[in-house]
Amino acid sequence: MKNMKLKLARVEKDLSQEQLALLAGVSRQTIGLIELGKYNPSLSLCLAICRVLNKTLDDLFWVEQDSA
16 A cells, blocks of 8 residues: 555655655665555654654554445
8 A cells, every 4th residue: 555645745845755765764765665555664764754754653654444
């Protein structure tokens, strides 16, 4: 599942994947994979990204469960 919340928050802050990666201490590829839903970041990385984007874990990483 793609993480559109992360991408939207990054774009709202006018940051490239490269810039966010540098500020969060990871590679650009890592940010790209998280946005594509192909990498499950650690809690510490999630928190680092949240700090950079001034968002909460719920804002960026909470996934609603289907009620079915």
